[in-house]
Amino acid sequence: MITRFFVVCRCLVVFLGCATGAFVANAADGILWLHHAQRGPITFSANPQGQDARVAFFTARGFTAEAIHPYAQRCGFSVAMKNDGHAAIHTHLADWRAIDATGRQIAFSLPEDWDQEWAKAEVPQPARIAFRWAQFQSENHFAPGDWIMGMVTLASEPLAPFQLIAPYHDDQGVQEIVLDALTCAPD
């Protein structure tokens, strides 16, 4: 009985590790996902992205450091979602939110809003194209087997730790998948 109890405990620890995001998962191209959650066949992963990394990424694709600064200083993540189910799902980034330690809800900035900023700042078109397609899109459709990754930013800085709540629509209605205990990248 005692041995079985230990076996059950070990399985529970592993399961909770996966379910709460305290798990380091290996994904595409050697990416280590620091935060990971699963709800049925849907998986959702995120990594905080620092200011320096984003400045380096986008200045290599035509932005000036000054132009990308407003974006890079925001609390941002690389996120990925995958549909291993048998039904299609849809996401609307406008529905996603962070809830911080004070209970404050913070929306995500949309790629279209950023593009308006780039138009005003006269960012070159190739840089805007790279930015547009590097983001997690405002509207996504995931057929069975599909997965999509991209960058997201929060509209304002949440108080850590916070949750990322990602609603999605499936054939049963609206579902939510939640990443817990997140912080923005330290820089």
Add this chain to the structure above:
Amino acid sequence: MTKEYRKLSSMPSLAPRIDRRRFLALLGLFWVAPLVWAQGTGMTPIPSRPPAPVLQLKDSDDQLIDLAQYRGRVVLVNFWATWCPPCRQEFPSLGRVRERFPPGTFEVIAVNVGEEVETAFPFTGSTPFPVVFDNEAKTLAAWSVRGLPTTFLVDRQGHLAFQATGGREFDAADIVVIIEQLLNH
């Protein structure tokens, strides 16, 4: 504690009850699943198979590649960029799947989105299929691409037959079977 542990582990009646295979299977189920979700699976049929949009773009040698010139072949059209991790990961499988089928039956066209030849070529090197460049990302709207990578299978009659969003291994059995089915129709 140590004493108690020794006592337990030396109890012969308990040893057979530790079903290690079951434990490892359960452990693997929870532990491995997040590790192997790197690439997606399969491709999704496109209802009513509309005609493929026009695709006329130049390759790195400034040669115009026109999808229409491949009518009669099954064509895999892949939209990608070098900065896109799943694009980079799946790219070698485009060459592998291209070489699984006899010349003249199946072709791959990789459409680089928004980059210059000088940026993409160090990554691609020479490929057994055309890599074309859509510097202004103008084809994406016509092809209803919502994210990178996105891949289409165009049937021998020039219709959009299957689609996949997100990375794949295109020489995986489930996708090779789809291509074979399209080749037989």
